[in-house]
Amino acid sequence: MILYVTTIILLLLLAPILLSFIKSLKMLLLFKRPSSLLQGYRNFSKLMQKETIVSEETSSITTYAPFLVLSPLLVTMFFLPPVVHGAFYVSFVDAFTITGLISLSTFFLMLLGLDSASAFGGMGSSREAFISALVEPAMVLTVFSVSMMAGDLGIGQAGVNLAEHFPKEHMASFLFAGISFFILLIAENGRIPVDNPETHLELTMIHEAMILDLSGVYLAIIEAAASVKFVIFASLFVSLFIPFGLEYSAPVAILIFIAKLFGVAIAVAVLEVNTAKLRLFKVPNLLGISIVFAFLSLITFYVLGA
Amino acid sequence: MFQFDTLSLVFVALIFLGTIPNILYSFGYLPHIQRKMHYQLHYFAFIFSMIGVVVAGNALVFLFFWELMSLTSWQLILTEVKDKETIKAARFYFLMTHFGFVFLLLFFLIVSDGNLSMNFSDMKNIATAFAYPTLLFFMLIFGFLSKAGAVPFHVWLPYAHPAAPSPVSALMSGVMLKVAIYGFARFLFDVLYPWPMEWGIVVLVIGSISSLVGVLYALSEHDIKALLANHSIENIGIILIGFGMGMIFDSLGLKALSTFAFIAALFHVFNHMSFKSLLFMGAGSVLHQTHTKNIEKYGGLIKSMPVTALTFLLASISISALPPSNGFLSEWMIFQSMLGSHDITDTSLKLAIPFAIFALAITGGLAIACFVKAYGITFLGLHRSKNAKHAHEVNFLMKSGMILMSLVVISLMLFTPFYISWFDKTLVSLHHVSVYAKMFPHEFINMHSVAVHGGVVSPLILLASLLGVTLLLFFAYKALHVKTKVYHTWGCGYKTSAKTQYSATGFAGPIRRFFDWLYNSDEHFHKERIGEHETKFSDSSYEVHVKPLFERSLYEGSKKGTNILSYWVYRLAHFEQTRYAAMIFNLMLLVLFSYRIFFHDFSWATFVLESVVMIISVKVLIIGDKK
Numbered sequence: 001m002i003l004y005v006t007t008i009i010l011l012l013l014l015a016p017i018l019l020s021f022i023k024s025l026k027m028l029l030l031f032k033r034p035s036s037l038l039q040g041y042r043n044f045s046k047l048m049q050k051e052t053i054v055s056e057e058t059s060s061i062t063t064y065a066p067f068l069v070l071s072p073l074l075v076t077m078f079f080l081p082p083v084v085h086g087a088f089y090v091s092f093v094d095a096f097t098i099t100g101l102i103s104l105s106t107f108f109l110m111l112l113g114l115d116s117a118s119a120f121g122g123m124g125s126s127r128e129a130f131i132s133a134l135v136e137p138a139m140v141l142t143v144f145s146v147s148m149m150a151g152d153l154g155i156g157q158a159g160v161n162l163a164e165h166f167p168k169e170h171m172a173s174f175l176f177a178g179i180s181f182f183i184l185l186i187a188e189n190g191r192i193p194v195d196n197p198e199t200h201l202e203l204t205m206i207h208e209a210m211i212l213d214l215s216g217v218y219l220a221i222i223e224a225a226a227s228v229k230f231v232i233f234a235s236l237f238v239s240l241f242i243p244f245g246l247e248y249s250a251p252v253a254i255l256i257f258i259a260k261l262f263g264v265a266i267a268v269a270v271l272e273v274n275t276a277k278l279r280l281f282k283v284p285n286l287l288g289i290s291i292v293f294a295f296l297s298l299i300t301f302y303v304l305g306a
Numbered sequence: 307m308f309q310f311d312t313l314s315l316v317f318v319a320l321i322f323l324g325t326i327p328n329i330l331y332s333f334g335y336l337p338h339i340q341r342k343m344h345y346q347l348h349y350f351a352f353i354f355s356m357i358g359v360v361v362a363g364n365a366l367v368f369l370f371f372w373e374l375m376s377l378t379s380w381q382l383i384l385t386e387v388k389d390k391e392t393i394k395a396a397r398f399y400f401l402m403t404h405f406g407f408v409f410l411l412l413f414f415l416i417v418s419d420g421n422l423s424m425n426f427s428d429m430k431n432i433a434t435a436f437a438y439p440t441l442l443f444f445m446l447i448f449g450f451l452s453k454a455g456a457v458p459f460h461v462w463l464p465y466a467h468p469a470a471p472s473p474v475s476a477l478m479s480g481v482m483l484k485v486a487i488y489g490f491a492r493f494l495f496d497v498l499y500p501w502p503m504e505w506g507i508v509v510l511v512i513g514s515i516s517s518l519v520g521v522l523y524a525l526s527e528h529d530i531k532a533l534l535a536n537h538s539i540e541n542i543g544i545i546l547i548g549f550g551m552g553m554i555f556d557s558l559g560l561k562a563l564s565t566f567a568f569i570a571a572l573f574h575v576f577n578h579m580s581f582k583s584l585l586f587m588g589a590g591s592v593l594h595q596t597h598t599k600n601i602e603k604y605g606g607l608i609k610s611m612p613v614t615a616l617t618f619l620l621a622s623i624s625i626s627a628l629p630p631s632n633g634f635l636s637e638w639m640i641f642q643s644m645l646g647s648h649d650i651t652d653t654s655l656k657l658a659i660p661f662a663i664f665a666l667a668i669t670g671g672l673a674i675a676c677f678v679k680a681y682g683i684t685f686l687g688l689h690r691s692k693n694a695k696h697a698h699e700v701n702f703l704m705k706s707g708m709i710l711m712s713l714v715v716i717s718l719m720l721f722t723p724f725y726i727s728w729f730d731k732t733l734v735s736l737h738h739v740s741v742y743a744k745m746f747p748h749e750f751i752n753m754h755s756v757a758v759h760g761g762v763v764s765p766l767i768l769l770a771s772l773l774g775v776t777l778l779l780f781f782a783y784k785a786l787h788v789k790t791k792v793y794h795t796w797g798c799g800y801k802t803s804a805k806t807q808y809s810a811t812g813f814a815g816p817i818r819r820f821f822d823w824l825y826n827s828d829e830h831f832h833k834e835r836i837g838e839h840e841t842k843f844s845d846s847s848y849e850v851h852v853k854p855l856f857e858r859s860l861y862e863g864s865k866k867g868t869n870i871l872s873y874w875v876y877r878l879a880h881f882e883q884t885r886y887a888a889m890i891f892n893l894m895l896l897v898l899f900s901y902r903i904f905f906h907d908f909s910w911a912t913f914v915l916e917s918v919v920m921i922i923s924v925k926v927l928i929i930g931d932k933k
Contacts, residue, residue, distance in 0.1 A: 048786075092752065097761075103674055114682030114683070122807055123808060126815060141663060
């Protein structure tokens, strides 16, 4: 139980660092001077001290929605697979619930975008709605496939099962599912090539457009939610698709887990440096690839058993 | 004459849950209606007839109440005749509902051997002896699913529901469609029981297509009630997916999974009744205040209509299947039942089910998009028209109707095990195995899937943790005593006004563009340019109209076909006597030749010769020269 709580707190603390790490690694790769790893914390504390400007066009949705954006993600943190062998974990919560909780968070974020009566907010919401509608089937199919291989639908239990019996005999479908899930990780977190979190150009904005009218604490909450979402996806990816190193003693296993999270962050950063952002109407092609890989994974599992 | 078995009683409960809040709402709505007597008479007769349908014990009573239900609802659509569209919608509804009725009558005449006062259970023997059970199955599909609004018989919904007064559309969409599902279930279980696997697949395919078609057309809709009507098609599709899975599992002998899938479908029947009624009531309240159904004319209503906005939000979350709402729970169950498909040994079937999962998942995603649009454009932002500016909260009765219905939604979420135990008993009474003990093995907090290694969900824990964390965050925020300042939304230096906001058309733009091959939309773009400039204009308008695919192909197509056919019949009917004689002569030739071909020897040479003779004789004698 202590391990369980420690892991969650650790992951929460790690969340802003991971995003800052991606950013500084990208800067390094582009021969710029990298920003500090603690930049996420600095931004957060600065935003917390600022006064909050609320638009007079907004309604009570803006007052409450930021909390509803963050809270489903925080609840999801409690349902992640364990990091250390033998640690407490919530075994039963399945992927539909987790997908649903993430969608709930996105739902309120989209409402938030529409609430401020600005064209940017609506634009961001509209694009987000488009992309998340297409992410949903890929997510469900991928998770279905993985849970078949793991032999359990509960995400926590699936993570443990995969760590104990790595599905060597289903390597092909496992890999397909992994590729599909990595695309989802990028799409759901608004990274390049789907969305560029660093620009504020109306041609490219998705996530930033929705939150353009937020400031102060509200913005801090939404930024926190974005980083928590990245940690959720990264640790799901790590627990389901790189399920190694759980059997060591607690500190070592946690360190290995964190190293794997940074590995995912490096992969994302390298991908971001090497690709250009896709046009909005090209994004469905990428998500289509993800859906096709999810189908392939299921079909190879069923037909070839591989 | 009447029967009160568990299935009937469950649907009676459904009707009561759906109508009691609706009656309150309807009384609040009454001052808005001119023909009060006409409305009330038909309204209560409508409710009465729905109860009659679900408790009917023989075919005659069933058909009587079924027809009464159709006629009263048809009259209710005609309550407020403002334009020709309403009359057209009502006529279309009348036609579609009687299209279904014909098949029902045929079905009953076959399975009761002409004795319409026979019990349903006695029909089974005749149905088993009947040589073509699939014919009977298709009669059920035509009869009941044309009422329920499944593809391809869904076309009347987006016309009929917006035309009716709001309490009636809530009743029609929330309850009447479910009565059709009741009929479908009743005769599938009671009369046609051992189902071949193909039937289940047919239902599954219809369900998947309906869910996708419904949500896609809902997204492109600007009339709020037509949007909701399209969502009814989607949800009927989801119910049918559950149904189809149940039938497939049953024919494969996976009894527990079959019961689980049927429970999921029944649960979704209840959930859809609750949130769809609530949504129609909310839409009705908005319509009542703003006097327009066009979603582009709303905006900012959350400030003037807080109760409506809150209940509409609850229903939106529920219909988008977001946890921990009741809509999520039933969709979760349907997903879980589909995941049970890995027990199936037939590989081709096994490979087909992921496509249904795909359909259901993308439906969920698009439903979220659609309800963000419906909620965001209606209630958030700035007023898009004067009507929206002058809107007030509706009267007490309407408010209490909505609040009562949201209590029904919440009760379906909180007391899931209780409702599931009803559905379980229903399925047991229909000779299925009980799965209640498997679904709630330890306590009633966690709901388990019946599939091997199935998932678990606990609505109460989810709700409590979400509420807890949100409140914790909120109080932490309050404790910070953050200074807040109120200022305008930043509009890039321009004034933020209603026109700078995103419109519903714009919101659905990306999705509409992506699915353009399906929508085939009709765009009207008009710009009053200043001088020769491409980018400077004084006035512009953009409109998109989408004509649904099925209406375009199936309905318009058959209309055209009938027209062509009737043209030829017309030409024949206006011939002179000599031509009639020629036709008789040709007919005799045809009979003689075909007699020779079919009953004597057949040789290609004579066949060709006879065909040539026939063609020449038809050409010369009947068609004649072109004028």
